[in-house]
Amino acid sequence: MARKRRSTTEINTVENASVPKRxxxxxxxxxxxxxxxxxxxxxxTWFNKYTNNHSSxxxxxxxxxLFCFDIEVDPEDVVMxxxxxxxxxxxxxxxxxxEWLKGFTExxxxxxxxxxxxLDSLRLCFNDPLTFKSxxxxxxxxxxxxxxxxxxxxxxxxxxxxxxxxxxxxxPLFAKFIDQSKYRVINKDQWCNILEFSRSINTDLTNYDIDxxxxxxxxxxxxxxxxxxx
Amino acid sequence: MSxxxxxxxxxxxxxxxxxxxxxxxxxxxxxxxxxDIIKIINSVSKMKNGNQQLYNRIRETISLxxxxxxxxxxxxxxxxxxxxxxxxxxxNYKKSMILLKDMLMCMGKYLKSNxxxxxxxxxISLFLDIIIQHDRIKxxxxxxxxxxVIKYRKHKIIKYSALKNACQMLVELGLTDEHVYEExxxxxxLALSRKFYYNKSQILFKNHIHSYYIFIxxxxxxxxxxxxxxxxxxxxxxRIIEVVNDELIKKHILTIIDIKRRGCIFSKGYRIINKALxxxxxxxxxxxxxxxxxxxxxxxxxxxxxxxxxxxIVENKNKRQLNPVTYVQRLLDVNSKLNCLLCxxxxxNNEIFKKTIFSxxxxxxxxxxxxxxYLSLFIDKNxxxxxxxxxxxxxxxxxxxxQVVVLFKFLQDIYVFKKYYKQHLAKRLLSKCFNEDNExxxxxxxxxxxxxxFTSKFEGMVKDIAKSNTIMDLFKINLTASQSLxxxxxxxxxxxxxxxxxxxxxxxxxxxxxxIAYLPYEEFKTFYLSKNYGHKLQIQPQLGxxxxxxxxxxxxxxxxxxxxxxxxxxxxxILMLFNSFNKITxxxxxxxxxxxxxxxxxxxxxxxxxxxxxxxxxxxxNIKEIKPHHEFCINELFSCxxxxxxxxxxxxxxxxxxxxxxxxxxRKHEIQAVLVRIMKVHKKLTHNNLTMEVTDQLRRRFVxxxxxxxxxxxxxxxxxxxxxxxxxxxxxxxxx
Numbered sequence: 001m002a003r004k005r006r007s008t009t010e011i012n013t014v015e016n017a018s019v020p021k022r023x024x025x026x027x028x029x030x031x032x033x034x035x036x037x038x039x040x041x042x043x044x045t046w047f048n049k050y051t052n053n054h055s056s057x058x059x060x061x062x063x064x065x066l067f068c069f070d071i072e073v074d075p076e077d078v079v080m081x082x083x084x085x086x087x088x089x090x091x092x093x094x095x096x097x098x099e100w101l102k103g104f105t106e107x108x109x110x111x112x113x114x115x116x117x118x119l120d121s122l123r124l125c126f127n128d129p130l131t132f133k134s135x136x137x138x139x140x141x142x143x144x145x146x147x148x149x150x151x152x153x154x155x156x157x158x159x160x161x162x163x164x165x166x167x168x169x170x171x172p173l174f175a176k177f178i179d180q181s182k183y184r185v186i187n188k189d190q191w192c193n194i195l196e197f198s199r200s201i202n203t204d205l206t207n208y209d210i211d212x213x214x215x216x217x218x219x220x221x222x223x224x225x226x227x228x229x230x
Numbered sequence: 231m232s233x234x235x236x237x238x239x240x241x242x243x244x245x246x247x248x249x250x251x252x253x254x255x256x257x258x259x260x261x262x263x264x265x266d267i268i269k270i271i272n273s274v275s276k277m278k279n280g281n282q283q284l285y286n287r288i289r290e291t292i293s294l295x296x297x298x299x300x301x302x303x304x305x306x307x308x309x310x311x312x313x314x315x316x317x318x319x320x321x322n323y324k325k326s327m328i329l330l331k332d333m334l335m336c337m338g339k340y341l342k343s344n345x346x347x348x349x350x351x352x353x354i355s356l357f358l359d360i361i362i363q364h365d366r367i368k369x370x371x372x373x374x375x376x377x378x379v380i381k382y383r384k385h386k387i388i389k390y391s392a393l394k395n396a397c398q399m400l401v402e403l404g405l406t407d408e409h410v411y412e413e414x415x416x417x418x419x420l421a422l423s424r425k426f427y428y429n430k431s432q433i434l435f436k437n438h439i440h441s442y443y444i445f446i447x448x449x450x451x452x453x454x455x456x457x458x459x460x461x462x463x464x465x466x467x468x469r470i471i472e473v474v475n476d477e478l479i480k481k482h483i484l485t486i487i488d489i490k491r492r493g494c495i496f497s498k499g500y501r502i503i504n505k506a507l508x509x510x511x512x513x514x515x516x517x518x519x520x521x522x523x524x525x526x527x528x529x530x531x532x533x534x535x536x537x538x539x540x541x542x543i544v545e546n547k548n549k550r551q552l553n554p555v556t557y558v559q560r561l562l563d564v565n566s567k568l569n570c571l572l573c574x575x576x577x578x579n580n581e582i583f584k585k586t587i588f589s590x591x592x593x594x595x596x597x598x599x600x601x602x603x604y605l606s607l608f609i610d611k612n613x614x615x616x617x618x619x620x621x622x623x624x625x626x627x628x629x630x631x632x633q634v635v636v637l638f639k640f641l642q643d644i645y646v647f648k649k650y651y652k653q654h655l656a657k658r659l660l661s662k663c664f665n666e667d668n669e670x671x672x673x674x675x676x677x678x679x680x681x682x683x684f685t686s687k688f689e690g691m692v693k694d695i696a697k698s699n700t701i702m703d704l705f706k707i708n709l710t711a712s713q714s715l716x717x718x719x720x721x722x723x724x725x726x727x728x729x730x731x732x733x734x735x736x737x738x739x740x741x742x743x744x745x746i747a748y749l750p751y752e753e754f755k756t757f758y759l760s761k762n763y764g765h766k767l768q769i770q771p772q773l774g775x776x777x778x779x780x781x782x783x784x785x786x787x788x789x790x791x792x793x794x795x796x797x798x799x800x801x802x803x804i805l806m807l808f809n810s811f812n813k814i815t816x817x818x819x820x821x822x823x824x825x826x827x828x829x830x831x832x833x834x835x836x837x838x839x840x841x842x843x844x845x846x847x848x849x850x851x852n853i854k855e856i857k858p859h860h861e862f863c864i865n866e867l868f869s870c871x872x873x874x875x876x877x878x879x880x881x882x883x884x885x886x887x888x889x890x891x892x893x894x895x896x897r898k899h900e901i902q903a904v905l906v907r908i909m910k911v912h913k914k915l916t917h918n919n920l921t922m923e924v925t926d927q928l929r930r931r932f933v934x935x936x937x938x939x940x941x942x943x944x945x946x947x948x949x950x951x952x953x954x955x956x957x958x959x960x961x962x963x964x965x966x
Binding site: 149213 | 917921937940943947948959962
C-alpha cells in the first residue's frame with residue numbers, strides 16, 4: 001500500500017512541475033520561455049495571420065502561399081506534405097485552425113523561427129520507412145478530390161513524383177505507362193501497392209512474380225515494360 | 231498243397247499262353263484257341279505265384295515284341311511314311327492291348343490288391359519307353375511334326391490327320407507320364423512359334439505394314455488357335471495364343487502406341503470406324519487389347535486421337551461453309567457414332583472410354599470460341615422447324631433436341647450460351663413463328679441440365695408473349711366496340727415485355743415512329759395502362775418488326791407493283807420517309823427518325839445490299855461504306871415479291887465483342903460472390919490459395935482467368951469487403 005501511494009505522489013509532482021508552467025505563461029513569460037515553450041495562443045495568432053479575414057477557421061490557398069513565403073519553403077516541397085500529415089489535414093491547400101493547432105502542438109512550434117529551425121530534421125523523417133509509409137498512405141486521401149473515391153491520374157502522378165520521384169528509378173516509365181494506358185483514376189489499393197512495388201521489385205524486374213497478388217495495373221505495367229513499349 | 235506247382239508245369243502252360251499273346255500282338259486278332267488259353271490263364275493264376283510270374287512274363291513278351299518287331303518297323307520307316315507307319319503301329323498296338331486286357335481279366339483282382347498297373351497301361355509305358363523315347367525316333371518325330379506346323383503356317387497343304395494322330399498318340403502316351411506331349415512336341419513347338427513370330431513382327435515393322443499390324447496379329451492368333459483346337463491338344467491353344475500376342479503385340483506395345491511412327495492400330499481403326507462396318511472387328515480389337523495391362527489405356531488413347539481427328543474434320547469442313555447448324559449436326563453425328571461404337575463393342579471397360587470421350591469432346595468443343603452461339607443457333611433452327619412437321623413427325627424429331635442435351639454437358643461457357651439463347655429466343659418469340667410446346671420442352675430440358683435459375687427468365691419471356699396475346703385480343707375486341715379511327719389502317723400487334731426477363735436497356739432507344747403506327751400504339755397504351763395501373767410502357771424499336779407494302783410505279787408504264795416487305799421497326803421508320811422524299815441523305819434520315827448512328831448505319835446497310843433486284847434503296851456514291859452525307863433513293867428496279875430482312879444470323883465482330891463484355895461483366899459478379907463466400911469462411915487467405923479455391927469452385931461453370939480474378943479481388947478491396955493484411959500484402963482479410 002505504501003509503495004503504491006508513493007508512486008501516485010510522484011506522478012503528481014511531475015504534473016505539478018509542467019502543467020502550471022503552461023497555465024501561467026500568458027502573464028509571466030521570460031524571454032527564454034518564449035523561445036522554447038510552446039504557446040497555443042501565439043500559435044493561433046500565427047494561424048490567423050494567414051486567414052482571409054483574420055477570424056476565419058480555415059486557411060486557404062492564398063494564406064498557404066503566404067505561409068510558405070514566410071517559412072521560405074517551396075509549396076511543392078515534401079516538407080509541406082509532412083506538415084499536413086502532422087496536422088492530419090483533410091484536404092490539400094487548406095488547414096483548419098484545429099488541424100494547425102494539433103500539428104504544431106506536436107511539433108512544439110508557435111512561430112516561423114521555431115518551425116524553420118526544425119525543417120531540416122523534419123525532412124530527415126522521410127528516411128524512416130514506417131513514417132514514410134504512413135505519410136505515403138496519408139497523401140492519397142489528402143490529395144484526392146473529396147468528391148471522388150479514387151484519385152485522378154494527374155494528381156497521382158504529381159504526388160508520386162513528389163514522394164517517389166527521387167528513389168524509384170522506374171517512376172518516369174510508370175508515368176509514361178499511365179499516360180498510355182486506359183487508367184484515368186488510381187484507387188487506394190493500387191496506390192499502396194505502388195509503394196510496395198517500388199520498394200521490393202528490382203529495376204530489372206527479375207524478382208517480379210505474376211502470382212504475387214499485385215493489382216492488375218502493375219501486372220500490366222510489367223507486361224508493358226517487358227514488351228519494350230517504353 | 232495241391233496248388234503248389236512245378237516250374238515245368240508252368241512252363242508248359244506259358245508256352246500256350248505265349249502263343250496266344252503273340253498272335254494278338256502280331257495279327258491283332260484273337261487266337262483260334264482263345265477259350266482254351268483263357269482256361270489256362272485261369273489255372274495259372276490259381277497257382278502259387280502264378281499271377282506274379284504270368285505278369286512278368288507277359289511284360290517281357292510285350293517288350294520283346296516291341297523291340298524285335300515294332301521298333302525295327304518304325305526305324306525302317308524313318309525316311310518314308312514315318313508318321314503313317316508309326317500311327318499304324320500305335321493303333322494296332324492299342325487294339326492288341328485292349329484284347330490282352332480282356333484276356334487277362336481274371337488277374338484284375340490280383341493286380342488291384344498288389345497295386346500293379348493294369349496290363350494295357352503297362353503296354354503303353356513300354357511303348358513309350360521303347361519306341362517313342364528312342365532317341366532317333368523321338369527326334370525324328372519332333373522334326374516331322376514341326377515341319378508340318380511350319381508348312382501349315384506357310385499355308386501349304388499338310389496331312390492334318392497325321393498331325394492330329396501323332397499329337398493324339400503323344401497325349402495318350404501321357405497316361406503314365408504326363409510330360410510326354412509337352413516334352414516331345416509342345417515345348418519345342420512353342421519355342422519355334424516364338425521365334426517365328428518374333429521374326430514375323432520384325433518383318434512387319436520393317437515393311438511398315440502398320441495399318442494391318444493389329445489385324446495380322448489377330449489373324450495369326452486365330453489361325454494358331456484353330457490349329458491347336460483341331461489338330462493339336464486343346465491345352466496348347468491358350469499357350470500358343472499367348473505366344474502370338476506376346477511376340478506380336480506385348481513386346482511392341484510401345485511401338486504400336488508411338489504415334490510419331492504413324493501408330494499402326496490407329497489408322498486401321500479409323501477406317502473401320504469411318505465405315506462403321508466391321509463392328510465385330512472392333513469388338514475383337516477391344517477384346518484383344520483387354521488382355522494387356524496397357525490395353526485400355528492404349529485404346530482410350532486411340533479413341534481420343536480418332537475423336538480429335540473427327541472433330542477436326544468437322545471443324546475444317548465448317549471453316550469453308552461456316553454454317554453453325556451443320557457444324558452442330560456434325561458434332562452430334564460424331565458423338566452418336568462413338569456411342570454406337572461403345573454400345574456394340576460391349577466392352578467391359580466402357581467407363582474408361584466414356585470418360586475419355588467426354589473429356590476430349592469437352593476440351594475440343596470449347597476450343598471453338600463460337601460453340602455456344604452455334605449451339606443456340608442449332609436449337610433455334612430445330613425448334614422452329616418442328617413447327618413445319620406434323621404432330622406425328624414431331625415424335626421423330628424429338629430425339630434431335632434430346633441429342634442436343636448431350637452437348638450441353640460439354641458446354642463450358644454456360645453464360646455465353648445463355649446470352650445467345652436468350653437473344654435467339656427473343657427473336658423467335660417476337661417473330662411469332664415459334665411453337666410454344668417446343669419452346670417449353672426445350673426450356674425444361676435446359677432446366678434439368680442447368681437448374682432453375684438458368685431458365686427462369688426464359689420462362690418469363692414465353693409467359694410474356696402468351697399474356698400479350700391475351701391482352702391484344704382484348705384490345706381488339708375493345709377497338710371494334712369503340713370504333714376508333716386510329717387503328718383502321720394498320721394491324722397492330724404489341725408484345726408487352728417485362729424489362730427484367732428480356733434484359734432490355736433501361737433507357738429507351740430512340741426512334742421516331744411514323745404516326746400511322748404510333749397513334750394506334752398510343753391507343754393501346756391507354757388501354758393497357760387502364761388495365762394495369764402503375765405499369766410503364768416503352769417502345770423498343772430494336773426488337774420490333776413491321777410488314778409494309780411497297781407500291782412502285784414505273785415511270786413510263788402505269789402499272790403498279792405491290793411488294794410486301796417484312797422489315798424491322800427501324801427500317802419501317804426509314805422507308806416511310808420515302809413517301810415524302812425522293813432523295814435523302816443519311817444525315818437527314820438521322821434527324822427525322824432520331825435513330826442513333828450505329829443502328830442507322832446497320833439498318834441502311836441491310837437495305838442497300840444484295841442483288842440489284844433485291845435492294846430496296848440505292849445509294850450514291852455506290853460504295854460499301856456509309857457516311858452521313860451519302861444519299862439514298864428508292865430502287866426502281868426492285869422486283870422481289872416478298873422480302874424478309876430480319877434473320878437470326880451469326881453475330882458480327884462488334885456484336886461478338888459486346889456479348890463477350892456482357893458475359894465478362896456477368897462473370898465478374900459471380901466471381902465476386904464466390905470470393906466473398908470463400909473469404910467469409912476463411913477470414914484470412916493468401917492470394918494464391920484464394921485464386922486456387924475460386925478457380926476450383928467455378929470450374930464447373932467456367933474457368934476464370936487469373937487476371938479476371940485479380941480484378942475482382944481489387945474491386946472487392948475497393949468496395950471495402952476485403953483488405954490486405956498490414957503485415958503481408960499477399961494476404962487478404964475479410965472485412966465483416
